[in-house]
Every structure is written in structure tokens, then in C-alpha cells.
Amino acid sequence: MRGKRKEFKLNNKSYKQLFESLYPELCVFAYKYLSDLDIAKDVVQEVFVKVWEDDIAFHNENHATGFFYKAVKNKCLNYLKSKQYRVTERYEPANLEAYETGQFYMSEGVVIETTTVINKAISKxxxxxxxxxxxxxxxxxxxxxxxxxxxxxxxxxxxxxxxxxxxxxxxxxxxxx
Structure with missing residues (x-):
């Protein structure tokens, strides 16, 4: 029988640090799905607000990061499926199916991680x-x-x-x- 995992709750400071470290990356990630930076920023902000309001606990910081990426991905896909998007952007189901694949998700993760590493190097x-x-x-x-x-x-x-x-x-x- 396994022991109960200790949960990682976000306080004001840890939430702010997580937001500052993940927000830019998540916006780029969402933009890859949505092709609209303003909507991407809105989606990411909505996810952060929801996590704060629901006071979600995580197993550790890595779990929190993975949770945010998955939540943003799901929110993007929901937006793409929404009636509003279909009306305004001439929705194509074939494109949406490509976005839902694990391969797309992983390749976008690699692009974001590489971009982050390069930006950190440039900042030096x-x-x-x-x-x-x-x-x-x-x-x-x-x-x-x-x-x-x-x-x-x-x-x-x-x-x-x-x-x-x-x-x-x-x-x-x-x-x-």
C-alpha cells in the first residue's frame, strides 16, 4: 500500500513565480494552436485564473507545469471547436484533428523548450x-x-x-x- 503523496499548494508567491515562468511559454504554445496572439493570451490567463479560483493542488512543480500545458491545450481545442471560431475562422475539421494528436503536442513542446533555451542564452x-x-x-x-x-x-x-x-x-x- 502506497503512502499518500504530499500535495503542492500554490500560495501567492509560488503562484506568481509559476505565472512569470510559464506565461510566455504557454502563450507561444497556445498561439501555435490558435494563430492569434490576443486570443492565446486570453486562453492562458483564463487557465491561470481558473487554477487560482479552484485552489488546485499539485504533486510537485513539474506536475503543475504539465497540468498548465494540458489545460491550455484543452482550452485551445475547445475554442477551435466552438461555434464562435467556426463562424469567424472557417473551421476545418481536418486541421483540428491534426492539432489533437500527441505528435503535434510533443513537437510544439520541443519548439517551446528550444525557444526558451535560446532566449536564455541570448539574455547572457x-x-x-x-x-x-x-x-x-x-x-x-x-x-x-x-x-x-x-x-x-x-x-x-x-x-x-x-x-x-x-x-x-x-x-x-x-x-x-
């Missing part, structure tokens, strides 16, 4: 280099980055070169080859 860069890389990721050209940051194109190139070198060091563990 010097401020200007991090700005250059973020703008570069958003498809800004070197000229546009130079204009945006009021620096020369050669400085943009130098920041990129140094940043890529550091990022290879920070992210070397991701090399699977």
Missing part, C-alpha cells in the same frame, strides 16, 4: 549584441538593425560575429551531430 550576451541578434531573428537586415540601434553596419556585423561565437558555446550541448 552583452546588451547590444543581444539586441542585434533579436532583431536579426525578427528578419531585420543589417542596414535596418544599424538604423534601429543607431550604430554602423560594421558594428552590427561585429556584434553578430561575437554573439554567434558565444551562442555556439552556450548552446553547444544542442549539437546532435
Amino acid at each position: 550576451l552583452p546588451e547590444k549584441a543581444a539586441q542585434v541578434i533579436r532583431l536579426s531573428i525578427e528578419d531585420y537586415s543589417n542596414n535596418e538593425i544599424a538604423d534601429q540601434l543607431s550604430i554602423s553596419i560594421n558594428t552590427v556585423k561585429d556584434h553578430k560575429k561575437a554573439a554567434y561565437r558565444k551562442l555556439r558555446g552556450f548552446l553547444g550541448f544542442l549539437n546532435m551531430g
